Amino acid sequence: MSNNQINNEEKKDLHINESILSDEIREDQKKNRTNHMEYMPDMEVLDSDIDKQVIAAMNNYDYDKYTEYDVKRALNNTERSVEDFKALLSPAALPFIEEIAKAAQIETRKHFGNSTYMFTPIYIANYCENYCIYCGFNCHNKIKRACLNDEEIDREMKAIADTGLQEILILTGESRAKSTVEYIGNACKIARKYFKVIGLEIYPVNSDEYAYLHECGADYVTVFQETYNSDKYETLHLAGHKRIFPYRVNAQERALKGGMRGVGFGALLGLDDFRKDAFATGYHAYLLQRKYPHAEIAFSCPRLRPIINNDRINPMDVHETQLLQVVCAYRLFMPFASITVSTRECARVRDNLVQIAATKISAGVSTGIGSHAKDIEDKGDDQFEISDGRSVDEIYNDLLKVGMQPVMSDYIYV
Secondary structure, eight states: OHHHHHHHHHHHHHHOOOOOOOGHHHHHHHHHOTTTTOOOTTTTOOOHHHHHHHHHHHHHHHGOOOHHHHHHHHHSSSSOOOOHHHHHHHHHGGOOOOOOOOHHHHHHHHHTTTTEEEEEEEOOOOOOOOOOOOTTTTTSOOOOBBOOOOOHHHHHHHHHHTTTTOOOEOOOOOOOTTEEEEEHHHHHHHHHTTTTEEEEEEOOOOOOHHHHHHHHHHHEEEEEEOOSSSHHHHHHHHEEEEGGGHHHHTTHHHHHHHHHEEEEEEEEEEESHHHHHHHHHHHHHHHHHHHSSSOOOEEEEOOOOOBBTTTTTOTTOOOOHHHHHHHHHHHHHHHHHEEETTTTOOOOHHHHTTTTOOEEEEEEEOOOOSSSSSSSSSOOOSOOOOOOOOOOOHHHHHHHHTOOEEESOOOOOH
């Protein structure tokens, strides 16, 4: 191995995003903590090795070995292999970003036409039992906490439905005590009154609990792994259920076993080596698609954003070109997958991505608790700062201006 290769490997191992850290967090990281690879007593253990396959492949992924030849081969192939996916995520692919974007756009139009699906998230609670040092909801962050009751959830959802949206994504902080599975299930039942599609982005649960939530009306689940580097994951998630790495990795498979129609994947780009995290995200989805061919697959590509009490947080080396590279690589590797671009990105970036490879966009977004209905005072603080504050009407009209067709829903709940 050459000195340059050794230096590159050292840089990957020492990837630290200083913008997340504070003196208090550095001290907390030194304390003794529970084993992040050991399941807690209430956690379901699947008879599956997909998580091990993903981590092994990620650890063996050396993106610096890929060349211009590998990238051109990937672009010329009509069906991209895992090796092609690795090449498209490599630094060698950056000089070909225009060709990659054009290929991704062709693939997107082939399967989705010019349709762009619209939805909005609703945050119904922000209590959290986890200590994730980059998140505004973490249990040590001094923010205003809230948990909407049934009447407030109904009013919030009616206000959202009145904008014309037909798809909702229900979110909570990760607290089983404050946001029980029954509480979330009841929110799903309320949502059924107003929406055709109900998604969940909540703490991971067991397959029987996912089955219960599906019976209540939910039909897809998104779980962000944040980073697939278990060692780095351990230093970022200092306490709570979320600290248990393998339980989170296997959440999508438990959701499918519980009867969910689709599952969403995502790493929070900028926490660790984004190329390895993007590869692991795509490969994880690929393996689950092969095991569960009926499953609908979705990707999200969020980058780090500032939070309350830390406005310095940034995604470090994940710039707009690298974000485009990741989105396009997902599209070329898994042509039928839905790809969401969130309000973590500004309007310009989002409008460009939906014209190339993204197929889903959120609108009228607030990450606070009780922020949609006018007769509910904002009850809880936001999870992170958003960059695109456009209303549903504004995004709908902006999509039309660039030749896209906004779609509110084309699913029925089964």
